[in-house]
Amino acid sequence: MSNGILVFCEFEAGRPRKTAFELLQRAVALGAGPVSALVVGDGDTSALGPNGAGKVYQVSAPALASYSTGAYTKAFAAALAASGASTLLASASSVARDVLPRLAARLGAGLAVECTELRNVGGKVVGRRPVYAGKALVDVTINSPVGIFTLRPNSYPVVAAAGGSATVVPVDAQVSDSDVDVRVTDTVAASSTTADLTEAERIVSGGRSLKGKEQFDAVVRPLAAALGATVGASRAAVDAGYAGHGEQVGQTGKVVNPSLYIALGISGAIQHLAGMRTSRVIVAVNKDAEAPIFQYATYGIVGDLFEVAPLLQAELSRS
Amino acid sequence: MIIGVCIKQVPATDTRIRINAEATAILTDDVKFEINPYDEYALEEALRLKQAGKATEVVTFTVGGADADARIRDGLARGADRAVRIDDPALAGSDSLGLARALAAALTAEGVGLVLAGRQAVDGDSSTIPAMIAELMGAAQVSWVDKFEMDGEAFTAQRAAGGGMREVVAGRLPAVVSCDKGLNTPRYATLPGILKAKSKKIAVVGIAELGLSANRVGAGAALVTFSNMGPPPQRPAGRILSGDNATAVAELVRLLRDEAKVI
Ligand SMILES: Cc1cc2nc3c(=O)[nH]c(=O)nc-3n(C[C@H](O)[C@H](O)[C@H](O)COP(=O)(O)OP(=O)(O)OC[C@H]3O[C@@H](n4cnc5c(N)ncnc54)[C@H](O)[C@@H]3O)c2cc1C
Ligand SMILES: Nc1ncnc2c1ncn2[C@@H]1O[C@H](COP(=O)(O)O)[C@@H](O)[C@H]1O
Numbered sequence: 001m002s003n004g005i006l007v008f009c010e011f012e013a014g015r016p017r018k019t020a021f022e023l024l025q026r027a028v029a030l031g032a033g034p035v036s037a038l039v040v041g042d043g044d045t046s047a048l049g050p051n052g053a054g055k056v057y058q059v060s061a062p063a064l065a066s067y068s069t070g071a072y073t074k075a076f077a078a079a080l081a082a083s084g085a086s087t088l089l090a091s092a093s094s095v096a097r098d099v100l101p102r103l104a105a106r107l108g109a110g111l112a113v114e115c116t117e118l119r120n121v122g123g124k125v126v127g128r129r130p131v132y133a134g135k136a137l138v139d140v141t142i143n144s145p146v147g148i149f150t151l152r153p154n155s156y157p158v159v160a161a162a163g164g165s166a167t168v169v170p171v172d173a174q175v176s177d178s179d180v181d182v183r184v185t186d187t188v189a190a191s192s193t194t195a196d197l198t199e200a201e202r203i204v205s206g207g208r209s210l211k212g213k214e215q216f217d218a219v220v221r222p223l224a225a226a227l228g229a230t231v232g233a234s235r236a237a238v239d240a241g242y243a244g245h246g247e248q249v250g251q252t253g254k255v256v257n258p259s260l261y262i263a264l265g266i267s268g269a270i271q272h273l274a275g276m277r278t279s280r281v282i283v284a285v286n287k288d289a290e291a292p293i294f295q296y297a298t299y300g301i302v303g304d305l306f307e308v309a310p311l312l313q314a315e316l317s318r319s
Numbered sequence: 320m321i322i323g324v325c326i327k328q329v330p331a332t333d334t335r336i337r338i339n340a341e342a343t344a345i346l347t348d349d350v351k352f353e354i355n356p357y358d359e360y361a362l363e364e365a366l367r368l369k370q371a372g373k374a375t376e377v378v379t380f381t382v383g384g385a386d387a388d389a390r391i392r393d394g395l396a397r398g399a400d401r402a403v404r405i406d407d408p409a410l411a412g413s414d415s416l417g418l419a420r421a422l423a424a425a426l427t428a429e430g431v432g433l434v435l436a437g438r439q440a441v442d443g444d445s446s447t448i449p450a451m452i453a454e455l456m457g458a459a460q461v462s463w464v465d466k467f468e469m470d471g472e473a474f475t476a477q478r479a480a481g482g483g484m485r486e487v488v489a490g491r492l493p494a495v496v497s498c499d500k501g502l503n504t505p506r507y508a509t510l511p512g513i514l515k516a517k518s519k520k521i522a523v524v525g526i527a528e529l530g531l532s533a534n535r536v537g538a539g540a541a542l543v544t545f546s547n548m549g550p551p552p553q554r555p556a557g558r559i560l561s562g563d564n565a566t567a568v569a570e571l572v573r574l575l576r577d578e579a580k581v582i
Contacts, residue, residue: 010481067480067486069450069453069459069460069461070459073454093481094462094463094478094479094480094481095480095481097446097450097462097463098450098460098462099450100447100450101415101446101447101448101449101450101451101454102450102451102453102454102460104416105416105419105450105451105454105455106454108416108542109542110414110416110542110543111415111416111542111543112543113446113447114444114445114446128547130444130551131442131443131444131548132330132334132336132345132441132442132444133332133441133444134551135335135336135550135551136336136338136345136548136549136550136551137548137549137550137551138343138545138546138547138548138549139545139546139547139548140543140544140545141544142542143541143542143543143544144542181459181460181490182459182460182461182488182489182490182494183488183489183490184486184487184488185475185487185489186486186487187484187485187486187487188484188485188487189483189484189485196481196482196483197483199481199482202581227582230483245465245499245500245501246485246501248500251332251441252356252357252500253500259581260575260579260581260582270332270333271333274332277554278551280579280581281575281579281581282554282557283575284557289559294557294559295554295557296554297557298554298557298558298579299557299560299571299574299575299579300557300558300559300560301559301560301564301567301568301571302559303564303567304564307564308564308567308568311564311565311568312568312571312572315568316572316582319572319576
């Protein structure tokens with residue numbers, strides 16, 4: 001059934017995000033037909049070909065300058081039709097989460113979200129994804145002519161581009177200002193300039209044990225800065241006001257998938273694990289040797305975080 | 320203006336999972352169910368909007384069996400005016416789109432102007448039904464909202480966007496809004512509320528009454544199927560680094576650099 005895979009490539013400041021390369025490279029590796037890219041808006045598409053796109057379907061219009069569900073859904077539908085692809089692949093990003101269910105309902109297309117694995121089973125793409133907060137994994141098969149999948153960031157490594165070039169195919173989605181249903185009136189930086197938690201490569205998280213916002217700011221944030229990491233927190237720390245809601249990791253916070261996750265004074269409750277258990281390397285610092293987090297930690301230090309964290313920061317700046 | 324709140328019951332978040340023999344779903348016989356935590360934010364926001372005089376009625380909507388009534392009663396005890404439960408043998412095996420069709424039909428039939436739903440149901444963790452409902456109702460949508468204000472038909476909302484940014488958005492009703500943590504602090508049911516809820520009505524409707532045909536929902540219409548459900552792979556046993564803190568930290572940095580290659 002395969003007419004190939006269309007990959008939604010997200011841009012930031014005019015360049016493709018890293019997730020675009022992860023998706024394109026995975027799409028090529030799947031070997032389920034030709035791989036093309038979907039780009040909404042203007043931007044430098046020259047890096048997409050070398051990473052695996054044969055064609056770039058680019059939808060540009062003034063009404064797409066800032067994000068709106070209505071205009072984007074139309075843009076996706078038009079690009080999908082123009083490409084003739086049977087699979088649409090996107091990163092599990094905030095844009096994809098907003099547009100793709102709407103698109104799926106419009107097209108009557110099956111949707112498999114938050115996959116952490118994508119396989120080719122007899123020419124058909126099959127996803128595998130966590131459910132019940134990661135307590136189980138399940139294969140998701142789509143039975144409609146068009147299937148839509150989202151992949152959690154950092155599910156597959158990004159390697160050097162193999163080379164190649166793409167033809168850019170402009171798509172006219174006939175979007176106008178009347179498609180902008182909900183308008184973005186302002187965009188503000190959440191807290192820091194570091195990467196979004198869900199896409200972060202490294203995360204340093206603090207828990208209730210920090211005992212106050214001042215200590216959280218004095219211990220967790222500088223260590224994160226020393227590592228070029230994004231700051232996370234347990235719900236107990238967020239509810240106590242040590243960190244912002246947007247920084248909560250877990251079942252009712254963000255689901256993260258970094259290569260390094262450092263948990264400072266976090267016990268490892270099931271709802272916290274739900275958000276970070278797929279991290280490649282987990283480091284736990286906890287003064288209780290029996291803390292559940294140690295069962296998931298790649299490396300653990302049994303000790304007082306108020307001593308260990310500054311030592312770690314010093315060691316990092318030395319080496 | 321009627322506000323509709325979508326409420327689902329889900330296993331309590333600390334539930335241990337047991338998987339059925341077909342490896343397609345979990346066993347629910349001794350699972351404790353709760354209102355989906357994100358739906359509590361949706362209900363709370365609806366109740367506040369009504370208290371502020373911006374809605375006439377708060378009605379909850381649930382697709383589910385009679386076993387969901389205890390959770391629906393909890394919603395009524397917190398202050399919802401009445402409830403609609405959609406229950407029909409034809410719904411068995413529905414995927415998200417099938418459930419969204421049933422919910423959208425019921426919400427439309429009740430003339431709901433604003434739909435508040437949870438960001439995601441913490442069983443399947445999909446986060447897809449609210450946007451599907453919006454499409455099916457021809458309504459605007461905003462996902463993962465943690466601040467919401469309404470003035471007549473106009474609303475503004477805030478949400479976390481990608482890249483560590485926040486978006487402020489503006490739109491008009493009818494709309495479907497999915498609610499995130501941070502939006503409010505949900506209230507608990509009070510004793511008077513619980514007593515009052517006893518006389519409130521849970522209307523049970525089938526899909527024919529909603530004008531939906533059986534081939535639009537249920538296992539036969541499902542575009543998405545689950546199989547091969549299993550526990551996540553066991554993480555290899557970790558290593559506790561010994562020695563005093565300084566020694567352990569030096570060893571940690573070496574391991575992160577040379578063995579794990581993550582720094
Ligand atoms: C519906 C629901 C949803 C939830 N969602 C989430 C979620 O999304 N994310 C989340 O994180 N939680 C969530 N929780 C809460 C979760 O159950 C835990 O309560 C929470 O994760 C605990 O946070 P903590 O580890 O910081 O605190 P605690 O469990 O109190 O652990 C503190 C740890 O710090 C250690 N410690 C104390 N002092 C020091 C020190 N000086 N040095 C080193 N170690 C020290 C202690 O030994 C202990 O292990 C949820 C709960 C429910 C019911
Ligand atoms: N069976 C259901 N009955 C009522 N509302 C539901 C149901 N399933 C999902 N919802 C609503 O849709 C939201 C998102 O669910 P989901 O898309 O399944 O993650 C939930 O938080 C509920 O508000």
